[in-house]
Amino acid sequence: xxxxxxxxxxxxxxxxxxxxxxxxxxxxxxxxxxxxxxxxxxxxxxxxxxxxxxxxxxxxxxxxxxxxxxxxxxxxxxxxxxxxxxxxxxxxxxxxxxxxxxxxxxxxxxxxxxxxxxxxxxxxxxxxxxxxxxxxxxxxxxx
Numbered sequence: 677x678x679x680x681x682x683x684x685x686x687x688x689x690x691x692x693x694x695x696x697x698x699x700x701x702x703x704x705x706x707x708x709x710x711x712x713x714x715x716x717x718x719x720x721x722x723x724x725x726x727x728x729x730x731x732x733x734x735x736x737x738x739x740x741x742x743x744x745x746x747x748x749x750x751x752x753x754x755x756x757x758x759x760x761x762x763x764x765x766x767x768x769x770x771x772x773x774x775x776x777x778x779x780x781x782x783x784x785x786x787x788x789x790x791x792x793x794x795x796x797x798x799x800x801x802x803x804x805x806x807x808x809x810x811x812x813x814x815x816x817x818x819x
Contacts, residue, residue: 682760694817697757704753708746715742740795747802754809763816770808774801 677700684693719738724731731738758764778801785793 678756685760690817700753704746704749708743712739712742715739734791737791737795740799744799744802747806750806751809754813757813758816761816766812770805773808774805777801777804
């Protein structure tokens with residue numbers, strides 16, 4: 677997908693470039709929704725069987741982590757788009773913000789709520805990263 681989308685950008689077809697990215701965003705959101713549903717229905721029983729332990733109390737946390745992976749996939753998609761636009765130097769600020777947020781959130785959340793706190797810290801950081809890079813992508817792709 678990188679080569680045709682890169683060609684669109686290089687040829688000055690910004691609207692085609694944005695449309696192609698919109699389709700990919702919808703694809704990532706759809707796959708994430710299916711994966712979260714799968715994690716809800718099958719994740720805990722399958723992992724419990726594999727590890728021979730009762731994980732039923734971690735069903736929500738598993739789904740939160742899978743959803744966080746969806747945000748990471750979106751952030752990666754936006755990173756690719758920003759790089760295609762040759763604006764990758766703008767990515768550093770987003771990573772710094774998320775690193776500071778992870779540092780500030782992780783210890784108190786994990787101390788207070790254990791695995792649940794860790795999963796919520798992860799999804800918060802990945803959501804911030806996806807939103808930050810999504811905003812950058814939207815601004816930079818307008819020209």
